[in-house]
Structure formats: structure tokens, C-alpha cells
Amino acid sequence: xxxxxxxxxxxxxxxxxxxxxxxxxxxxxxxxxxxxxxxxxxxxxxxxxxxxxxxxxxxxxxxxxxxxxxxxxxxxxxxxxxxxxxxxxxxxxxxxxxxxxxxxxxxxxxxxxxxxxxxxxxxxxxxxxxxxxxxxxxxxxxxxxxxx
Numbered sequence: 001x002x003x004x005x006x007x008x009x010x011x012x013x014x015x016x017x018x019x020x021x022x023x024x025x026x027x028x029x030x031x032x033x034x035x036x037x038x039x040x041x042x043x044x045x046x047x048x049x050x051x052x053x054x055x056x057x058x059x060x061x062x063x064x065x066x067x068x069x070x071x072x073x074x075x076x077x078x079x080x081x082x083x084x085x086x087x088x089x090x091x092x093x094x095x096x097x098x099x100x101x102x103x104x105x106x107x108x109x110x111x112x113x114x115x116x117x118x119x120x121x122x123x124x125x126x127x128x129x130x131x132x133x134x135x136x137x138x139x140x141x142x143x144x145x146x147x148x
Contacts, residue, residue: 006048006055010041013059021070023084027096 014037025033040062047055071147074081084090091098 003045003048005053009056009059010044012144013063014040017063020082022072023082027094064075072100 007045040059044055044058071081073079077089079085079090079093088098
């Protein structure tokens with residue numbers, strides 16, 4: 001057997017890692033996640049060339065170290081280590097924009113959209129559009145009374 005065991009180990013670690021910890025990487029750019037896995041794989045395969053099957057220690061050591069750091073970070077910051085909750089606190093720690101901030105930006109544009117639509121639609125059709133938006137999950141949080 002050649003390098004098959006190492007490649008299988010890398011695939012399993014990547015599968016398990018991305019499945020379990022994907023909730024922690026929601027806003028991470030794709031290029032950064034891909035770069036992390038490419039470097040991880042390249043180091044393991046490079047080690048295989050020089051030290052053979054002992055290269056399997058690298059993924060396991062990194063995996064165990066990563067889980068240890070992850071659990072300590074989550075415990076220190078009172079974040080659930082499996083679900084990444086509370087989400088707002090986790091987003092703040094990572095420096096990401098919280099969904100409520102994005103929603104308020106969207107809703108301010110949506111209110112302007114209602115003003116534009118009111119100039120081209122009757123109040124009845126605008127009300128039907130708002131009802132359809134609410135059913136699809138696009139809730140309007142602006143003062144609707146000034147538009148009718």
C-alpha cells in the first residue's frame with residue numbers, strides 16, 4: 001500500500017471537520033477555507049514523502065490541538081462549542097456583521113422600495129405585495145401607515 005491510508009485519513013478529517021464545525025465558519029470567505037485545507041493536505045503529503053506513515057501524526061495532532069483550542073475558546077467566551085450560540089456574541093467575537101444589522105439595512109431599502117411601488121401601484125396591489133413578502137419571510141419593519 002502506498003499513500004492511500006494518508007489520503008483516506010485526510011478525507012475523513014475534512015469530512016468530519018467541515019460537518020461538525022461548519023456552523024463556526026458561516027461568514028468565513030471560501031478562499032480562506034480552501035487555503036486552510038490545501039495547506040493541511042500539502043503538509044501531510046509532504047511529510048509522507050520524508051517520514052512515511054509517521055506523517056499520520058500531523059493530522060491527528062492538529063485535529064486534537066484544534067479541538068482543545070476550540071473548547072477552551074468557547075468555554076472562555078460562554079459559547080456553545082457545538083451550536084455556536086449565542087450567535088450574536090459569536091459574530092461579535094469574529095468581527096462579523098450580525099444579521100440584525102444586515103436586516104435593518106435591507107429593511108431601509110425595502111421601505112424605499114414600498115415608496116417607489118406606491119407611486120406605480122394602487123394601495124390594494126401594494127398591500128397584496130406586502131402580504132406576499134411577509135409570507136415569504138421578507139418582513140417589512142417600517143411605518144406602513146404613511147404609505148397609504
